[in-house]
Amino acid sequence: MAGTIEVLVPGGEADPGPPLGPELGPTPVNVQEVVADINDETEAFDGMEVPVTVEYDDDGSFSISVGVPPTTALVKDTAGFETGSGEPQTNFVADITVEEVKQIADQKGSDLLAYDTKSAAKEVAGTCVTLGVTIDGEDARTFGERVDDGEYDDILAEEAAA
Numbered sequence: 001m002a003g004t005i006e007v008l009v010p011g012g013e014a015d016p017g018p019p020l021g022p023e024l025g026p027t028p029v030n031v032q033e034v035v036a037d038i039n040d041e042t043e044a045f046d047g048m049e050v051p052v053t054v055e056y057d058d059d060g061s062f063s064i065s066v067g068v069p070p071t072t073a074l075v076k077d078t079a080g081f082e083t084g085s086g087e088p089q090t091n092f093v094a095d096i097t098v099e100e101v102k103q104i105a106d107q108k109g110s111d112l113l114a115y116d117t118k119s120a121a122k123e124v125a126g127t128c129v130t131l132g133v134t135i136d137g138e139d140a141r142t143f144g145e146r147v148d149d150g151e152y153d154d155i156l157a158e159e160a161a162a
Contacts, residue, residue: 003027005054011045011069014038014052028060041066048073068111071127074104085132089141095134098155101125101143117156118147 005023014020016031020038024031034054041064042050051067068074076082079094098121105112105120114120121143128140135143146152 002055002057005056007052007054008049009038009042009052011048011050012039012043013047014042024054027056028058029054029056029062030060034062034064037064038066045069045073048077068108071104071108071112071124072131074107075124075127075131075133078104079133084130088130088132091132092134092139093132095137096128098136098152101128101135102156118152121152121156122147 005027007019007023009020014035016024016035020035021031024034038052038054042052048069050069053065053067054062055065056062069077072084075096076084078100079096081094083093085091085093101121101124102117104124105114105117108120108124112120112123114123125135125140125143125147128135128143134140138146147156
């Protein structure tokens with residue numbers, strides 16, 4: 001009876017308690033070994049919620065796939081705040097640079113719907129809008145227009161294929 005378990009765990013801080021333990025308990029895997037492997041693979045995302053998929057076989061063997069944290073978590077971690085604004089249109093809680101927007105877009109990569117860096121950066125900016133985060137001191141709601149006008153072409157240019 002092989003199976004798959006998908007959970008969100010805090011990066012580098014998973015433990016055998018919920019949500020992981022109750023899911024793994026009925027399986028043939030060594031729960032402590034799975035938790036240790038997850039913590040090793042997610043330590044770079046310290047404290048952020050990270051999607052993890054555990055595939056296991058009847059013999060107790062398993063494999064772990066670690067996803068990228070939600071865009072919201074990456075923006076919060078980059079900007080250094082815990083909670084978004086209750087009034088994101090008027091009350092801004094943090095500011096990030098265009099370079100940081102690009103870095104988050106690159107981290108999310110294939111998880112985003114975008115086909116290029118500019119579109120991916122605009123998706124990240126949309127998350128900034130809902131959290132009350134400005135980009136280079138400007139309202140994130142106007143970021144897409146500035147990108148379309150070519151203001152950030154030097155930063156958001158596609159990487160040359162090697």
